[in-house]
Amino acid sequence: MSSFDKIRGKLGFGAMRLPLIDQEIDAKTISAMVDAYMAAGFNYFDTARGYMEEKSEAALKACLTSRYPRESYVLADKLSPMYFSKEEDIRPFFESQLEACGVEYFDFYLMHAQDRKKFRKYKECRAYETAIALKEEGRIRHFGISFHDTAEVLEEILTEYPEIEVVQIQFNYMDYEDISVDSKRVYETCRRFGKPVIAMEPVKGGCLARLPEEAKAIYDAVGTGSYASYAIRFAAGFEGIVTVLSGMSDVEMVTDNVGYMKAFQPLTAAETEAVKQVTAILRGTDFIPCTGCRYCVDGCPADIPIPEVLASLNTKRIFQNWNAGYYYSLHTHGHGKASACIGCGACEGACPQHLPIRSYLESAVKEFEKEKD
Numbered sequence: 001m002s003s004f005d006k007i008r009g010k011l012g013f014g015a016m017r018l019p020l021i022d023q024e025i026d027a028k029t030i031s032a033m034v035d036a037y038m039a040a041g042f043n044y045f046d047t048a049r050g051y052m053e054e055k056s057e058a059a060l061k062a063c064l065t066s067r068y069p070r071e072s073y074v075l076a077d078k079l080s081p082m083y084f085s086k087e088e089d090i091r092p093f094f095e096s097q098l099e100a101c102g103v104e105y106f107d108f109y110l111m112h113a114q115d116r117k118k119f120r121k122y123k124e125c126r127a128y129e130t131a132i133a134l135k136e137e138g139r140i141r142h143f144g145i146s147f148h149d150t151a152e153v154l155e156e157i158l159t160e161y162p163e164i165e166v167v168q169i170q171f172n173y174m175d176y177e178d179i180s181v182d183s184k185r186v187y188e189t190c191r192r193f194g195k196p197v198i199a200m201e202p203v204k205g206g207c208l209a210r211l212p213e214e215a216k217a218i219y220d221a222v223g224t225g226s227y228a229s230y231a232i233r234f235a236a237g238f239e240g241i242v243t244v245l246s247g248m249s250d251v252e253m254v255t256d257n258v259g260y261m262k263a264f265q266p267l268t269a270a271e272t273e274a275v276k277q278v279t280a281i282l283r284g285t286d287f288i289p290c291t292g293c294r295y296c297v298d299g300c301p302a303d304i305p306i307p308e309v310l311a312s313l314n315t316k317r318i319f320q321n322w323n324a325g326y327y328y329s330l331h332t333h334g335h336g337k338a339s340a341c342i343g344c345g346a347c348e349g350a351c352p353q354h355l356p357i358r359s360y361l362e363s364a365v366k367e368f369e370k371e372k373d
Contacts, residue, residue, distance in 0.1 A: 003107035003141040004166075004196065006074050007243055010236045011261040012044040012198065013037050014247035016051040018059050025055055030063040033254045038068065040258035044243045046198075048078040048112060049097060061102035076108035076198075077101065078146060079127060081118050087126045094134065109140040110168060115149035115330055119157055128161050142166060146200065149330060151185035158193045166242070171199035172208060173234045173275050174282060174318075179292040180311035180327045191240050199244040202235040203228045206247075207319045215278045222274045228253075229260045230267070234275055237266035286317050288360055289353055296347035296357060302336035306347055306357060309338050313364050328368040338364035 013034070019026040045064060047056045057077070064073060083093050098104065109131055111122055122128060131143045144166035147154055158164055167190045175181035190197045203209050209228040211219075219227055228246075236244045248254050267275065290310045297306055308331035316324035332338075338361040347357040 003074055004242065006071075006107070007044050009040075009042040009044075009261060010241070010243050010264055011037075011042050011232070011257055012046055012243040012245040013042065014200070014245040015045060015047040015056045015060055017247040017249040018052055018056065019249055020052070020055070023053075025059045025062060027059070027062050029251065030059055031067065032251050033248060034063050034067075036251060036254045037248075037258060038073070040262050042258065042261070043073045044076070045073060046076045046200075046245050047101070048080055049083060049093075049100070050080050057097060057100035061100060065102040070103065074107045075101065075103060076110060077106050078110045078112035079131065080112040081121060084125060084127070087130065090125065090127055090130045091134075094130075094139070098139075105139050105141065107141045108166065109134065109143055110166075111145040114145045114147045114153075114157060116153045117333060119153070128163075132163050144168065144195075144198075146198075147186065148326070150182050151189045154186055154189045155193075158189070158195065164195065166196045166198060168198040168200055168245075170201045170323075171197070171235050171238075171241070171244075172202050172204045172231055173279055174204055174208065175201075178311055178315070179290075180308050180315060180324075180331065187238065187240075195240075196242045197238075197240050199235040199238075199241050201323075202244050202246065203231045204319065205321050205323065207321060211278065212281065215281045218274050218277045218281070222268075222270045225260055226256050228256065230271060230275060230278075232257065233260065233264070233267050233271075236261070236264060282318055283314070284318070288314050288355065290314075290355065291353065295350040299346040299350055300336070301344060301346070302340035302342060304336040304338060304340055304361070305331045306361070308332075309364050310355075310357075310360055313360060313367060316367050325368055328364070337369060338362075339369050 019029045045060060047060055049057060077097050084090050111127060134140050135143050142165045144164055146168035148170065169186050170181055171183050171187060175183040177184055187197060208231040211227050216227065219230055232244050232246060235241060246257050248257065288310045290307050292307045294307055300306065312324050312328040341358060341361045343358055345358065351357060
């Protein structure tokens with residue numbers, strides 16, 4: 001049986017925010033979380049060596065794989081870039097992951113956090129070829145990637161490696177039309193290539209559960225679901241998405257998630273409208289209204305990817321999370337950073353929105369390029 005066919009329900013258990021006690025695995029609580037999740041009829045678990053300061057795989061061995069029959073759950077792990085520097089490193093690392101998780105094979109094995117730069121390293125080290133060989137040997141059931149870059153980069157990867165069976169992407173209602181994350185176009189590229197999609201960060205690292213009172217009122221007016229429920233159901237409602245990962249950290253979170261996903265229903269028309277209103281509120285008055293037309297880019301002598309820089313700045317202003325800096329570094333790699341601006345004003349002359357772009361670039365320098373103490 002294909003591991004795709006084994007997946008039960010559209011809620012995945014992300015093992016990157018599990019509870020600890022004094023920096024050690026809280027096996028009692030994690031086991032209770034796993035039991036509640038499995039009892040509700042779900043079975044997809046996602047881990048990686050670097051999660052939880054390298055404790056995630058061991059947590060799943062202690063609380064899942066040593067306690068349940070192998071065929072009762074679906075397990076995904078990843079080849080992360082910091083754990084290999086040459087082709088010869090990959091198989092020993094893979095074997096250590098199997099041992100850490102307490103299994104003889106992985107249902108899914110993903111090339112982790114692919115972007116243009118990392119993809120070059122994976123190619124040079126023949127990581128994709130190694131994963132394909134591991135699949136042929138039966139050590140993994142399905143081979144895929146997790147992805148953080150533009151639709152054009154994804155198209156390049158999927159074209160070069162048609163063997164890829166699944167793509168894990170960041171996907172939530174705030175990032176859906178955000179040009180820094182590019183979720184909508186990335187999702188559409190997956191669909192065009194016929195690749196099933198695993199959605200990660202549906203609640204944007206918890207940000208979409210921690211809402212301002214005005215946004216909470218919008219959801220309270222249409223239903224009684226948790227604020228996270230609207231975000232996860234938004235992602236789960238798209239065609240081709242096989243599961244939506246939730247990085248659950250306590251039993252209460254598991255109970256809430258399985259409660260509304262056990263008999264999953266897509267968002268209603270009223271709920272969809274509420275999501276749109278909440279998105280508008282979160283973008284708020286401090287939001288830079290860049291439409292991504294890119295007229296500003298063509299004449300920029302410093303080759304600054306201005307729309308992506310402004311989108312990253314928006315994310316930083318709204319959520320104050322690490323993701324904004326990650327995408328800023330991603331989009332400026334190989335291009336000019338905000339600090340490369342010479343103040344010529346060509347961008348502002350070309351902007352149909354008449355935005356004070358130079359001022360925004362100065363803000364981006366302060367947010368993303370300030371010296372670390």
